[in-house]
Amino acid sequence: QVQLVQSGGGVVQPGRSLSLSCAASGFTFRHFAIHWVRQPPGKGLEWVAVVSSDGSERSFADSVKGRFTISRDNSKNTVSLQLNGLTGGDTAVYYCAKDQIAEDFLSIDGMDVWGQGTAVTVS
């Protein structure tokens, strides 16, 4: 079935780095933009970053710009989010999610498949 399976995360000290991974299956991965969304404990959702289907375009939330990087490997059906310079404000559950519509970096149709989430604690 269509799914995104996340790995990585854990507890990290302030200032350190961490990498999150999102592995896709059940759909033509190379056709879809992939997003990262995070949710601090007890709080709402925050959109974090996106990478286009071919990896040529990226965008980041202001809160992570310059510290986080996003990349994808279409040969391995994976997306990675590299978190650098972590602070307590980055403590959250991180989700990856795919765009509903293929081949459209500016898709307006939302994110239809989500990973299970992975917790990052900066302490």
Add this chain to the structure above:
Amino acid sequence: DIQLTQSPSLLSASVGDSVTITCRASQAINFYLAWYQQKPGTAPKLLIYEASTLHSGVPSRFIGSRSGTEFTLTINHLQPEDFATYYCQQLNGYPRTFGQGTTVEIK
């Protein structure tokens, strides 16, 4: 950046009630808005996109509408599985933003 203001933050209702959640955008976003449902400990689920289009498999009791920069999610005949937190998200370019969420709880 585009801000989304959801109201109310908390809504108490009973099974069978109809409820309405509002999401106001700080600027025009056309119909580029989605609604998600999230239950504790789980990932969000897409309910509605393009302001009023029901995602596949979502019951017809969920209705999305738009008037200018004000968007509403109405849930008719609340079912036990509908008690959850709902978020709007604007898709008018980047950065994409979410509303702060509305929790629908059992009265």
